[in-house]
Amino acid sequence: MHIDAIHMREINMPLAHPFETSFGLTTTRRILLVEIEAEGLTAWGECVAGEHPYFSDEMIDTAWIITETELIPRLLEAELDGGGSVPDALKQVRGHRMAKAALESAVWDLESQMEKISLAQLLGGTREVIPCGVSIGIQPTPEKLMEKIETELAAGYQRIKLKCKPGWDTKIFEMVRKRWPEILLSCDANSAYRMKDFDHIASWDQFKLLMAEQPLWFDDFYFHSMLQKRIETAICLDESIRNRRDALAAIDMESCRIINIKVGRVGGFSEAIAVHNVAAERGIPVWCGGMLETGIGRAHNIALSSLSNFKLPGDVSASARYWAQDIIEPEVTVSGKGEIVVPTTIGSGYTVLPERIEALTVRRQTLRAKARVSA
Ligand code: OSB
Ligand code: MG
Secondary structure (H helix, E strand, O other): OOOEEEEEEEEEEEEOOOOOOOEEEEEEEEEEEEEEEOOOOOEEEEEOOOOOOOEEEEEEHHHHHHHHHHHHHHHHHOOOOOHHHHHHOOOOOOOOHHHHHHHHHHHHHHHHHHHHHHHHHHHHOOEEEEEEEEOOOOOHHHHHHHHHHHHHHHOOOOEEEEEOOOOHHHHHHHHHHHHHOOOOOEOOOOOOOEEEEEEEHHHHHOOOEEEOOOOOOOOOOHHHHHHHHHOOOOOEEEOOOOOOOOOOOOHHHHOOOOOEOOOHOOOOOHHHHHHHHHHHHHHOOOEEEEOOOHHHHHHHHHHOOOOOOOOOOEEOOOOOOOOOOEEEOOOOOOOOOEEEOOOOOEEOOOOOHHHHHHHHEEEEEEEEOOOOOOO
C-alpha cells in the first residue's frame, strides 16, 4: 500500500463527566487524531496519550512532535503491506508507543477497508459480542459513587471497577459490598500504593474483588510479585505491561494473574495481539482497557476485544458515558445485557464524522509523500 498523505489534528473535547483517578482529574480531553490517505481510501487513528505525563511518560505534546518529525516521515517512505508491517517501519524510534499505536491502528483500519473485511476479522477476532464493564472515577462523595454504580448496573454493565487511592479504598469497598454483595467488582489504584501498604491491601481479600489493578509502581513487576504472594485477590497489571516480553516476565514471576491490554500502551495492534497470545498460551485471561477514547479509538478497542482470550468484561463502554456527542456514527451503544455487538461490516464498522471533527480542531498539520515515479 502507498500512503499519499497523513493529516494530524488536535481536537479538544469536554468530557460529559469529569474523571478522577489517583494521578489526577480530567475534565477536557486534548486528543491527537491521525488521518491516512492511501489507495483512494481514508483511515483514522487516535492517540491515547493524555494531557499530562501522569499515566505514563507520554503526553499529547510529545506524541505530536514525535509523530510529526519521526514517525510520519518513516511511514511515508516505507514499503508497507499492512498494519503488521508498521512496527518494523518505526522500530528505529524507541518508546513513544502511544504515538506509534495511533498510526498503526489507522494502517490496520485501512488494510481492512482494502481487503473489504471487518477490522475485527483482520485482527483475528472471533467474538460476535463483547462483555462490558465500567471504570468509575473517584467521586466528590461516597453517596455520589453509590448513585453512579446504581445507574451503571441498571444499564446492564457486567462489572464495576472503582478507581481507588489511600483514603478512597477500604471504606468505599465496604459500602459497595454491603449494598451489592454479589456483583463483579474490581479496583484500580493507578500505582497509588507502596510496600508499607501490603497489609492494608491484603485486608481487601474480604471484599472478593475480581482483581486489584496496578496497585504499585507504574514500572514494576518484582514488588507486585511479592505482593501477589501475600494476597488472595488477583493482581491485574496495566501500566507496567509495555509489550509481549513484559507480559511473559510478569506471568513467569507471578506478578499478576490477569492482564489489561491497551493498544496505545503496548504500541499498536501487532504488540497487543502478541500480548493477547502469550497470555492465552499461559492461561492468563485479558481484558481491554480504556483511555477515555473518542469513537475512533473506541471502535478500534471493540475490534481488538473480539479476540478469543478477551475473557473478562473490559472498560470499553458506551460513547454517551464520555461525550455529549461522539465523532463517529452510530455512537457506541451497550445492550441491556452489558454487551457491545462487534460490527461485521467493512473496516471498523463506524463512520467518522469529519465536519464534527473540523469543528473541534485546534491544531493541524499535513505531511505528504514525495511524488513517486510510476514503474
Ligand atoms: O488506568 O485504566 C486506567 C482512564 C485514563 C487513564 C487510565 C485509566 C483510565 C480508566 C478509564 O480507567 C477507562 C475508560 O473508561 O476509558
Ligand atoms: Mg488501569
